[in-house]
Amino acid sequence: MTFSISDSGLNALVDEVIASGTTVIAPALVKLSAGERREYQKIGSAQKMALTGAIVSNSLKPFIMPPSVPLFRYTRAKAAVSLEPATGKAQAAVVIGAQACDIAALEIVDRVMDWDYHDEVWFERRKATTVISLACTQADASCFCTAVGSGPDHPRGSDIQLLRKKGGYLARALTESGKAFCSKYGSHFEKAGDDADRDPLIKETREKVETNLKIDLGAIRSFLTRNFEHELWNDFGLRCHGCGACAFACPTCHCFDIVDEPEGITHGVRRRNWDTCQTAKFTVHASGHNPRKDQNSRIRQRVMHKFQIYPERFGDVLCTGCGRCVRVCAGGMNLLEILKVLDKSAEAKS
Amino acid sequence: MRELKNLAKRLLEEGTVKVVIGYEEGPVGVRPVFVTRPADAEKLVFNSRCVQNLAAYLSRRRGHIARLGKSAIVVKGCDARAVAGLIRESQLKREDVVVIGMRCGGVALRPSDEGPLTPETVADRCSGCESREPKLADHLLGELPPAPPKATRMFELMAQIERMPVAERFRFWAEQFERCMRCNACREVCPMCFCERCIQDKSQPQWIETSPHARGNLSWHFTHAMHLAGRCSSCDECQRACPAGLPLGLLNRKMAEIVRNRFEYQVSDDSTVPSPIGAFKQQDPQEFIK
Ligand code: SF4
Ligand code: SF4
Ligand code: SF4
Numbered sequence A: 001m002t003f004s005i006s007d008s009g010l011n012a013l014v015d016e017v018i019a020s021g022t023t024v025i026a027p028a029l030v031k032l033s034a035g036e037r038r039e040y041q042k043i044g045s046a047q048k049m050a051l052t053g054a055i056v057s058n059s060l061k062p063f064i065m066p067p068s069v070p071l072f073r074y075t076r077a078k079a080a081v082s083l084e085p086a087t088g089k090a091q092a093a094v095v096i097g098a099q100a101c102d103i104a105a106l107e108i109v110d111r112v113m114d115w116d117y118h119d120e121v122w123f124e125r126r127k128a129t130t131v132i133s134l135a136c137t138q139a140d141a142s143c144f145c146t147a148v149g150s151g152p153d154h155p156r157g158s159d160i161q162l163l164r165k166k167g168g169y170l171a172r173a174l175t176e177s178g179k180a181f182c183s184k185y186g187s188h189f190e191k192a193g194d195d196a197d198r199d200p201l202i203k204e205t206r207e208k209v210e211t212n213l214k215i216d217l218g219a220i221r222s223f224l225t226r227n228f229e230h231e232l233w234n235d236f237g238l239r240c241h242g243c244g245a246c247a248f249a250c251p252t253c254h255c256f257d258i259v260d261e262p263e264g265i266t267h268g269v270r271r272r273n274w275d276t277c278q279t280a281k282f283t284v285h286a287s288g289h290n291p292r293k294d295q296n297s298r299i300r301q302r303v304m305h306k307f308q309i310y311p312e313r314f315g316d317v318l319c320t321g322c323g324r325c326v327r328v329c330a331g332g333m334n335l336l337e338i339l340k341v342l343d344k345s346a347e348a349k350s
Numbered sequence B: 001m002r003e004l005k006n007l008a009k010r011l012l013e014e015g016t017v018k019v020v021i022g023y024e025e026g027p028v029g030v031r032p033v034f035v036t037r038p039a040d041a042e043k044l045v046f047n048s049r050c051v052q053n054l055a056a057y058l059s060r061r062r063g064h065i066a067r068l069g070k071s072a073i074v075v076k077g078c079d080a081r082a083v084a085g086l087i088r089e090s091q092l093k094r095e096d097v098v099v100i101g102m103r104c105g106g107v108a109l110r111p112s113d114e115g116p117l118t119p120e121t122v123a124d125r126c127s128g129c130e131s132r133e134p135k136l137a138d139h140l141l142g143e144l145p146p147a148p149p150k151a152t153r154m155f156e157l158m159a160q161i162e163r164m165p166v167a168e169r170f171r172f173w174a175e176q177f178e179r180c181m182r183c184n185a186c187r188e189v190c191p192m193c194f195c196e197r198c199i200q201d202k203s204q205p206q207w208i209e210t211s212p213h214a215r216g217n218l219s220w221h222f223t224h225a226m227h228l229a230g231r232c233s234s235c236d237e238c239q240r241a242c243p244a245g246l247p248l249g250l251l252n253r254k255m256a257e258i259v260r261n262r263f264e265y266q267v268s269d270d271s272t273v274p275s276p277i278g279a280f281k282q283q284d285p286q287e288f289i290k
C-alpha cells in the first residue's frame, strides 16, 4: 500500500502523534562542544526533526535496549528476600526517519533475543514501537549496507517506509501495524503516490555504497570456520585500544552485564548494563586467567561473532554495514578493510 | 618525511628496535601503524592529521605490542609528555624506547580533517603550544613549522563555566554526564590510565558503580579527573575517543590549572621532575588540614 505525504503533512502528523502522548523518536540536531551531530532523540515537536544530514551518530539500540535497565528491586528481611519489578510497562513509541541500517538491526537482534530464551526487556519495548524508516541519501565512505544484504532503500524492519520525493515523501505501509498507523492518521496521507517520483539521490546513494565494499559473505563465513588460528589474526588488533566504543555505537552488538547495586543495607536493584567483548574484563576468570589474552583475540571474537557464529545460527550476518564502528574508532580500525582482507584470503583458499 | 622513513628503516635494519610505532595514511584519515619490516617504513607519514597520541601503545596494558619487542615511537611535543609520564611513573625505562621527536606545526581535531589548519579545525591543545619541539627525543626530525592558528572555543567554554553559579555548573555537568554510556573508551585510549585493574573494575567492594546512571557516571568522571590531576598530558584523546561527545578536555584542563596554581607544577616531557601526586614537599599547601 503506497501513499504519499507532503512535508507539512509529515510535520502535522508528527505533532499529532506527540500530542496523543506517544513518544516520538527521530533524528535531531545536537550541538556539543565536540561539534554538531545528528542523533536519534525523543523529540518534543516536529520542528526538532533533522531528517537529512550526516549519518545519525547513535543507533536505535538505546531506545529498545537502554544502556542500563533496572530488572528488579530486592529487599532483604532476615532470611527472606522479596523481589518486585523495577520498571513499569514500555511506553508506546514511534520512530520516524530511521536509516535502513538501524531498523534492519532491530530484526537481526530480535533473533538473538528470542533464541535460547525470550527476552522480555527487549520485546516489551520492541512491540510497543512502530518503525517508520526513511530511505537513506547520505552514505559516506564508511557505509557498506549493500555488502551485507541491506541497502539505503531496503525496507527490512520498517512498518512504514518513507522515500523522499519533491515536496514530500512516498509512504509504503509494509506491515499490519504500518497499515493500521496509516489509517489511524489517514487525514495526513494522500492516496497512492507514484514510485517513479522517488528522489534519484536514493539510487545514487545505493550505487555509492556499492562501490565502498563488495564481498562474498558465504566465502568469508566458511573461511572463518576453518581459520580460527590463522596468522592474519596476529596483527589485526594492533592499533585497537579495546575501548569498546565500536560495540556501544553498533546497532547489532547486544552483550550485557548484570550487576547488583545495593541502595542501602537491606535493599537494592539488579540492573542490566551494556558490555562488550572488546575489553579485557569481559572474559577474565576469577582465577585471573584470561582466555582472550590480548586485543588481537578480542578483535577476532568481534569479527567471528558477526560473520561466522551468528550466521551459523541464524543465516545472515550480525552487521548492517552502518559504519559506526569505523567512524567512532580512535585507533583507526576499519571493518571494511578487515572484510576485504578476509574476502581476499577466502578467495585465495578456495 | 624522507628523514623519518630513513631513520625508521635504519633502526629496524640495525636491529636497534623491532617495531616503529608511527602514523600511516589509513582508509579514512591518518592512523597508527606498527612497522616491523624495514621495507614498510615507507608507510610512515607525519603531517597535521597525525592527531593520535601514540604513547598509549607503550603502556604495559598493551601486551600485544610489547610482545613485538623493543619499540621506537614517533612523538609530537605533547605526546612526549605522556612518554615522560610513563617513565616518571616507572611504567617504562627510558632505555627501553627510542623516541623519534617531530617538530610540530599543530594538528587538526580529527585525523581525517584535510586542508590547512584554521582556528575552526585546529586541535584545542595546539593553541599557544610551547612544546612544538620535544625535548625527550633520541632523534629530533623536521624543520620547525610556523605556529598553529589559535582555537579559542575551549577557553571560552571554560570561562563560561567558571562564571556559572555552582548550581548551574552542576547542572551543566550533570547534563553532560547524562550522555555517558560507560563504554570506558576515555579510559582505554588514555596513555596515563595504565592500571592493570582500574578502581572502576573492582567489585569487592565496588567503589564505583558501573551503571551509566547519574550516580555511577558522576563517581566515574570525578575519579577519572582526580586520578589524572597533575598526570594528564592534555592530549585530549579521551575527548576524541568518546562516542557520546563529552567535553572531557574541560575537566582535564581545569585540573591542570588547579595543579599549576596550587603546586607550581606543569606536566612536561622532563621525566626527572616528580609530579605532585608522587612527591611530598614541606611547602605544599595544606591549609585545609585543621
Ligand atoms: S576497534 Fe576501535 S572502537 Fe573498537 S575497541 Fe578497538 S579501538 Fe575501540
Ligand atoms: S559492526 Fe560496525 S558496521 Fe556492522 S552494524 Fe556494527 S557498527 Fe555497524
Ligand atoms: S599541542 Fe603542540 S606539539 Fe602537540 S600537536 Fe599541538 S602544536 Fe604539536
Ligand code: SF4
Pocket: B179, B180, B181, B182, B183, B184, B185, B186, B187, B241, B242, B243, B244, B245, B246
Ligand atoms: S568514552 Fe564517553 S561515553 Fe564512554 S565512558 Fe568515557 S565519557 Fe562515557
Ligand code: SF4
Pocket: B082, B186, B189, B190, B191, B192, B193, B228, B231, B232, B233, B234, B235, B236, B237, B238, B239, B252
Ligand atoms: S586524561 Fe585524556 S587528555 Fe589526559 S592523558 Fe588521558 S587521554 Fe590524554
